[in-house]
Amino acid sequence: MVSVCGLFSFETIAEGLVIKIEKGVSTALPIAIVPFENNTGKSVIDVAAIIRNNLARSGLFRTLPVNDMPALPTALENVRTKNWTSLGIENLVIGKLAKKNAGTIDIHFRLIDVYSGKQLLGYRIPVQSDDLRFGSHKVSDFIYEKLLDKPGAYTSLLAYITVDQDSATGKVYRLQVSDSDGHNARTILQSTEPILSPAWSPDGKRIAYVSFEGRNSAIYLQDLATGRRERIIHGEGINSSPTFSRDGKKLAVTLSRDGNPEIYLYDLKRKSLTRVTRHGAIDTEPAWAPDGRGLVFTSDRGDGPQIYYFNLAENSIKRITYNMGRYNTRARYSPDGRKLVLVNGIEGIYRIVLLDLRTKIYEAVTIGELDESPSFSPNGAMVIYATVTENGSQLAAVSADGFTKQKLVAQRGEVREPVWGPLIR
Amino acid sequence: MRQLGRIATIFIILLSGTSCSMFSGGGSEGVVEKSLSPVAVSEASVETMGLANAREVSPEALDGRLSDNYNGEVASLLDIRVVQFAYDSSEILEKYIPVIEAHAGYLSENSTTRVVLEGHTDERGSREYNLALGERRAQSLQRRLSLLGVPESQVSVVTYGEERPIELMHDEAAYAVNRRVELVYR
Numbered sequence: 001m002v003s004v005c006g007l008f009s010f011e012t013i014a015e016g017l018v019i020k021i022e023k024g025v026s027t028a029l030p031i032a033i034v035p036f037e038n039n040t041g042k043s044v045i046d047v048a049a050i051i052r053n054n055l056a057r058s059g060l061f062r063t064l065p066v067n068d069m070p071a072l073p074t075a076l077e078n079v080r081t082k083n084w085t086s087l088g089i090e091n092l093v094i095g096k097l098a099k100k101n102a103g104t105i106d107i108h109f110r111l112i113d114v115y116s117g118k119q120l121l122g123y124r125i126p127v128q129s130d131d132l133r134f135g136s137h138k139v140s141d142f143i144y145e146k147l148l149d150k151p152g153a154y155t156s157l158l159a160y161i162t163v164d165q166d167s168a169t170g171k172v173y174r175l176q177v178s179d180s181d182g183h184n185a186r187t188i189l190q191s192t193e194p195i196l197s198p199a200w201s202p203d204g205k206r207i208a209y210v211s212f213e214g215r216n217s218a219i220y221l222q223d224l225a226t227g228r229r230e231r232i233i234h235g236e237g238i239n240s241s242p243t244f245s246r247d248g249k250k251l252a253v254t255l256s257r258d259g260n261p262e263i264y265l266y267d268l269k270r271k272s273l274t275r276v277t278r279h280g281a282i283d284t285e286p287a288w289a290p291d292g293r294g295l296v297f298t299s300d301r302g303d304g305p306q307i308y309y310f311n312l313a314e315n316s317i318k319r320i321t322y323n324m325g326r327y328n329t330r331a332r333y334s335p336d337g338r339k340l341v342l343v344n345g346i347e348g349i350y351r352i353v354l355l356d357l358r359t360k361i362y363e364a365v366t367i368g369e370l371d372e373s374p375s376f377s378p379n380g381a382m383v384i385y386a387t388v389t390e391n392g393s394q395l396a397a398v399s400a401d402g403f404t405k406q407k408l409v410a411q412r413g414e415v416r417e418p419v420w421g422p423l424i425r
Numbered sequence: 426m427r428q429l430g431r432i433a434t435i436f437i438i439l440l441s442g443t444s445c446s447m448f449s450g451g452g453s454e455g456v457v458e459k460s461l462s463p464v465a466v467s468e469a470s471v472e473t474m475g476l477a478n479a480r481e482v483s484p485e486a487l488d489g490r491l492s493d494n495y496n497g498e499v500a501s502l503l504d505i506r507v508v509q510f511a512y513d514s515s516e517i518l519e520k521y522i523p524v525i526e527a528h529a530g531y532l533s534e535n536s537t538t539r540v541v542l543e544g545h546t547d548e549r550g551s552r553e554y555n556l557a558l559g560e561r562r563a564q565s566l567q568r569r570l571s572l573l574g575v576p577e578s579q580v581s582v583v584t585y586g587e588e589r590p591i592e593l594m595h596d597e598a599a600y601a602v603n604r605r606v607e608l609v610y611r
Contacts, residue, residue: 197553215583261557304513305554343550370548
């Protein structure tokens with residue numbers, strides 16, 4: 001396996017690569033995605049390249065560059081498995097694009113195990129001709145799930161905030177939604193006042209967020225399809241930090257209407273509030289445990305801001321972060337509930353840290369100086385976060401093992417607070 | 426003569442203080458500004474105005490104003506509308522106490538004037554925690570004003586956390602400027 005490694009180069013950016021090779025991740029699956037044959041009669045985006053980037057970004061695949069491919073088959077009958085096995089390739093993806101009718105393109109793809117010489121998967125996927133990207137993400141999901149036996153998250157969406165300096169109006173804040181690779185960004189809210197803390201509903205149909213458009217923070221809930229929205233929580237003081245419960249029925253929020261930031265639960269149907277925390281310190285940034293039985297939140301009731309767990313049934317609180325320095329904030333659970341990803345600040349360096357809740361072992365997965373707002377992909381494989389660069393804040397993703405990093409498409413202005421939407425089924 | 430000059434200067438500052446129904450602070454977008462603000466008035470220009478007008482005012486009237494809580498130093502302290510803080514702290518630094526006392530005096534004297542305390546933080550760490558920290562800073566100032574006898578109805582608090590920095594650089598000098606409470610008069 002080790003001898004094979006040298007044959008591969010990675011299409012993710014350099015900083016993740018060195019670490020990866022040093023740590024010898026021989027478990028990454030070698031795979032070749034051959035350029036798809038284009039029979040649509042038009043020039044189209046490079047579907048195979050999107051799939052290649054998707055798989056490589058996970059850190060769980062090694063993708064063979066096109067220049068190193070011994071042949072470029074697009075049909076089963078042209079595949080010569082020895083070409084690929086001699087390169088250490090285990091899996092091969094081939095495909096074709098065909099115009100179905102005016103508005104639709106069929107993506108045909110096949111996933112082949114070159115050792116057994118068998119097709120593992122083969123599908124025809126009709127997609128809107130202007131949304132081949134979505135089709136490419138769908139193919140990526142199929143391959144990921146078949147080979148790793150876990151759901152792919154490539155068709156899921158990201159939401160994040162951008163900030164632009166407009167010469168006429170000053171700052172412009174936008175809430176945007178994009179594909180999981182940062183492409184295909186669409187603005188769903190634009191404001192001259194700050195927007196923050198977007199949160200997905202579990203069904204992916206709504207986004208809650210905080211907007212300062214009324215000169216104070218208020219929590220809004222917006223329907224993605226229609227753009228209709230409702231101001232659901234406003235009042236004296238802070239109205240912020242919404243996150244949905246896994247059943248989508250409640251929001252955990254931070255309100256300071258009683259004079260001090262406390263965690264509350266908001267019942268979306270009854271439109272009623274229940275106070276959770278009672279403490280003179282700052283309590284904020286609630287996030288639901290996947291089992292729905294409790295919440296983690298940030299509080300500075302102890303030794304600087306630290307992460308605490310609130311058990312909803314027992315009404316009890318315990319501190320989670322110990323011996324991790326004096327600054328631990330903004331925790332989010334991994335989908336399996338076993339880990340937290342959070343922001344750890346030590347001596348002015350703010351990094352993204354993964355904490356194993358059982359072993360209490362934690363490790364930094366980023367080296368940035370000002371990294372913030374980490375969020376897991378819905379399949380737990382990736383963590384997306386914001387990192388401050390010379391050009392302001394940008395999005396970056398790191399595989400959950402910390403080995404593979406990628407900066408997402410450079411966009412105009414600053415990009416903040418990425419949150420990964422749920423899996424689309 | 427020296428004495429008169431000083432009194433005249435004080436008077437003019439007071440006049441500008443009383444005649445303005447509102448001070449504009451930094452960054453109060455969307456607020457309708459009603460009248461003048463001495464925010465950026467340098468000491469030199471205040472002095473010049475004072476001397477020019479001094480010749481026209483009567484000494485008796487000046488004496489009447491002087492019996493109030495003000496003195497020359499207090500008046501100039503009112504021009505300070507930004508109170509800065511240490512990292513992750515909402516404790517009022519010693520050097521700002523005379524500034525806060527000056528504002529408390531002004532608000533007590535002008536019961537129809539309202540002030541908004543806008544809490545801000547530097548960009549480091551998490552946004553939501555910073556939102557809370559900004560509020561705590563503003564509340565810390567609010568408590569001070571209250572202890573100094575300013576009615577609650579005249580003071581309100583809002584936090585912007587790290588969302589409205591003054592300085593955009595990513596260094597300690599910029600962070601120090603951004604960790605602040607702004608007093609915005611309405």
